Amino acid sequence: MKITRRAEFSASHSCAIQSLPAEENRAIYGDAANPHGHGHNYLLEVTMEGTPDPVTGMVMDLKKLKEVMEEEVVTPMDHRFLNHEVPPFDRVVPTAENLAMEIWRRLEPRLRTSNARLDSVRIHETEDLWVEYRGEGRS
């Protein structure tokens, strides 16, 4: 059974490869390459998969899930400029793809329980764009 919890955070980013000239970055990333950055209201969906505990009836303690999402994602990223304030985005381009994978890396070790595991991390950058990561080798 799968259970999904959402969280929102607002952050700015700039998508550009430092070693490339501005016009090449613009060709790859379009407006997102603006060096001053721009922002999004990100919507994060974290899905756990497991079997409901026979006693509690829960796949996952949602309070616990909320706390982990707050600590690992919302607190460090909300109202931040990702490139300047949230490692590894000082070195890694904060595309939605890389952001989804980084969020997975932060959450996964803290969401292993006896009856559930992290299934997917989906990040909506806008209403028209989402990215989903389900871990190495899964799609």
Add this chain to the structure above:
Amino acid sequence: MVRIGKRYHFSASHRLHSAALSADENRDVYGKCNNPYGHGHDYVLEVVVRGAPDAVTGLVVPLKQLDEYVKREVISEFDHKYMNEEIEAFRHLPPTTENVAAVIREKLARGWRAAFPSSASLDSVKIFETRRNMVELRGEMEGQN
């Protein structure tokens, strides 16, 4: 592997009618959608691409390139059109949401391999006809390999 979903919008009209059925049968099967003058929807097309993000750019597919491709192959042909009359595939095929999804998937799959890096595959295509009904096509797509 990462999946990335991008939504596109187009408005089009259609009439659901099958030449293989009588007038009464068409009315029975399609209801209001069989009205002879047609009617329209604001369609939402969600294109899902699957792949490993490029090690340098961090992108599964450059969105600018995806946007241009979907606009050229689909949106420019469908937006503000009467599908039954103006889109070749629907001259003899009722433009149900199922068939619209299949025709769009075929259009996207046809030139996909030439347009995108080998690491990015077309994963699935979703069409929302209204906020309340949606068709999704997944699985192997011809022309991709």
